[in-house]
Amino acid sequence: MIKxxxxxxxxxxxxxxxxxxxxxLEVFExxxxxxKPIYDLIDxxxxxxxxxxxxxxxxxxxxxxxxxVSCASCHSSYNAFAHTDHDxxxxxxxxxxxxxAPPLFNLAWQSSFMWDGAINHLDFQPLAPISxxxxxxxxxxxxxxKLNQHPNYPKLFYEAFKDTVITxxxxxxxxxxxxxTLLSVNSKYDAVRQGFDVFSEQEKKGYHLFLEHCNSCxxxxxxxxxxxxxxxxxxxxxxxxxxxxxxxxxxxxxLKFKTPSLRNLSYTKPYMHDGRFNTLNKVLNHxxxxxxxxxxxxxxLKKGISLSAEDKVxxxxxxxxxxxxxxxxxxxxxxxxxYP
Amino acid sequence: xxxxxxxxILIISAFNLSAQVSTVSLNFNSLVNNKDTLELEKxxxxxxxxxxxxxxxxxxxxxxIKFIKDETxxxxxxxxxxxxxxxxxxxxRIKTQISDTLKFNKIRFNIGIDSITNVSGVYGQDLDPTxxxxxxxxxxYINCKLEGSSNxxxxxxxxxxxxxxxxxxxxxxxxxxxxxxxxxxxIEILINIDDFFSNLDVTKYHTILSPNRKAIVVSKxxxxxxxxxx
Numbered sequence: 200m201i202k203x204x205x206x207x208x209x210x211x212x213x214x215x216x217x218x219x220x221x222x223x224l225e226v227f228e229x230x231x232x233x234x235k236p237i238y239d240l241i242d243x244x245x246x247x248x249x250x251x252x253x254x255x256x257x258x259x260x261x262x263x264x265x266x267x268v269s270c271a272s273c274h275s276s277y278n279a280f281a282h283t284d285h286d287x288x289x290x291x292x293x294x295x296x297x298x299x300a301p302p303l304f305n306l307a308w309q310s311s312f313m314w315d316g317a318i319n320h321l322d323f324q325p326l327a328p329i330s331x332x333x334x335x336x337x338x339x340x341x342x343x344x345k346l347n348q349h350p351n352y353p354k355l356f357y358e359a360f361k362d363t364v365i366t367x368x369x370x371x372x373x374x375x376x377x378x379x380t381l382l383s384v385n386s387k388y389d390a391v392r393q394g395f396d397v398f399s400e401q402e403k404k405g406y407h408l409f410l411e412h413c414n415s416c417x418x419x420x421x422x423x424x425x426x427x428x429x430x431x432x433x434x435x436x437x438x439x440x441x442x443x444x445x446x447x448x449x450x451x452x453x454l455k456f457k458t459p460s461l462r463n464l465s466y467t468k469p470y471m472h473d474g475r476f477n478t479l480n481k482v483l484n485h486x487x488x489x490x491x492x493x494x495x496x497x498x499x500l501k502k503g504i505s506l507s508a509e510d511k512v513x514x515x516x517x518x519x520x521x522x523x524x525x526x527x528x529x530x531x532x533x534x535x536x537x538y539p
Numbered sequence: 540x541x542x543x544x545x546x547x548i549l550i551i552s553a554f555n556l557s558a559q560v561s562t563v564s565l566n567f568n569s570l571v572n573n574k575d576t577l578e579l580e581k582x583x584x585x586x587x588x589x590x591x592x593x594x595x596x597x598x599x600x601x602x603x604i605k606f607i608k609d610e611t612x613x614x615x616x617x618x619x620x621x622x623x624x625x626x627x628x629x630x631x632r633i634k635t636q637i638s639d640t641l642k643f644n645k646i647r648f649n650i651g652i653d654s655i656t657n658v659s660g661v662y663g664q665d666l667d668p669t670x671x672x673x674x675x676x677x678x679x680y681i682n683c684k685l686e687g688s689s690n691x692x693x694x695x696x697x698x699x700x701x702x703x704x705x706x707x708x709x710x711x712x713x714x715x716x717x718x719x720x721x722x723x724x725x726i727e728i729l730i731n732i733d734d735f736f737s738n739l740d741v742t743k744y745h746t747i748l749s750p751n752r753k754a755i756v757v758s759k760x761x762x763x764x765x766x767x768x769x
Contacts, residue, residue, distance in 0.1 A: 368663035
């Protein structure tokens with residue numbers, strides 16, 4: 200009797216494990232040289248229904264006060280979920296925000312969000328744009344009310360969460376689940392790391408320059424670190440954005456911003472927290488010639504970065520190997536109304 | 540096999556016989572001038588401040604409730620977080636079961652949400668961000684919301700608003716308090732609004748909407764006005 204039960208339990212457990220790893224493999228497969236994700240996928244395991252639901256909400260302007268702006272309005276899949284050619288984010292009634300919309304990928308490795316790290320967990324990130332009067336101008340309570348009254352959502356939420364009503368927690372978990380599946384792991388750099396491809400001579404030179412000058416803040420293989428640095432940008436006297444200082448009010452954090460990933464740079468211009476540079480050349484010119492010296496400056500920038508014109512070309516050649524075309528063309532991430 | 544099952548049932552029923560449990564209820568309320576039960580959005584004359592004052596919003600988190608005998612923790616409430624909202628009568632009463640053998644003479648709880656919960660992502664029920672107790676522009680729970688008006692406050696429309704929170708050093712606003720109790724059934728926990736306002740420098744403290752030094756001062760002050768009615 201007991202033996203039989205044991206066997207049944209083992210069989211059930213094996214099925215569960217296989218089920219979990221099957222889903223993980225399908226939607227959350229990352230290279231072996233990546234570190235362990237920060238987002239707790241054991242506590243909140245991915246589910247197909249939740250991911251699909253999160254995607255539907257991500258593309259739905261129902262999140263905004265006047266049903267005009269969705270997450271995808273400023274985070275377009277074609278731009279690695281950034282907003283090409285827009286220096287600052289947009290909102291309802293054609294309002295302009297104060298920061299550049301960052302790209303969205305490899306978010307399970309990110310421990311804080313926003314250029315100043317104001318948000319401490321992926322789950323809570325959507326609350327900021329939903330509530331900002333310059334972005335969606337709504338609030339999570341009214342979003343939940345709208346969803347509960349919607350002809351389709353209550354059924355989809357029930358299928359995903361098996362609860363009688365839609366709650367704020369469910370909306371945020373669904374959005375997290377979709378965003379976690381936005382993995383960018385198929386660049387040429389990744390193919391080289393896995394032995395399927397090789398760098399050209401120029402890319403190789405660029406890679407060495409990268410290791411020498413950039414890797415201390417934009418650490419491979421993710422090409423970002425969960426840290427804030429002051430990179431010597433001149434203060435925009437209209438925005439007067441002091442970055443991390445806005446949150447901590449500690450003077451050593453003045454003008455520090457989160458170090459962004461260098462993956463997918465071709466799709467995510469313009470660059471910097473206020474989108475002030477529209478080409479990679481301008482970015483490299485800043486680092487080699489225009490850094491404003493100050494007490495909080497990132498240590499690696501203190502002695503200056505000297506790059507010849509040829510170095511810059513080589514470095515850019517390497518940076519372009521971090522583009523992941525497969526990621527931006529992936530139909531699984533696109534608007535489910537167009538790609539069901 | 541059968542023998543085992545019988546023994547199991549015997550043990551279970553033995554436990555049921557010996558372990559009598561009863562309900563402990565923590566009832567949160569506030570009295571005006573030590574006699575009238577505070578109602579929201581109602582103007583009262585407060586003797587202590589010699590002026591009229593009204594409370595429009597009073598919401599706070601009570602978390603990690605523990606029952607204590609002298610200095611020994613006897614039991615803690617399984618559900619960790621309770622949002623007490625004076626607008627919602629049911630939320631003002633926390634009920635839990637406790638074994639009759641555990642005679643406690645103190646209760647201890649936190650006013651506010653601890654740092655670990657603050658950084659662990661979204662939760663539901665009392666912690667759901669739809670409760671309006673979460674900051675959207677800078678992550679973190681609002682431990683306490685107290686809003687209203689009084690001519691004492693020289694602000695726009697004589698309004699005061701305390702949104703107290705913050706989980707990161709040096710602005711950690713959660714407070715732990717211990718209250719002595721004389722019985723273990725219906726525990727009336729009162730918030731002395733008279734004391735809160737009469738011992739507050741209203742020229743300095745009137746509008747707090749983010750984690751900062753003032754929020755810590757007022758959080759500490761708020762925790763001192765809780766008492767148990769004998």
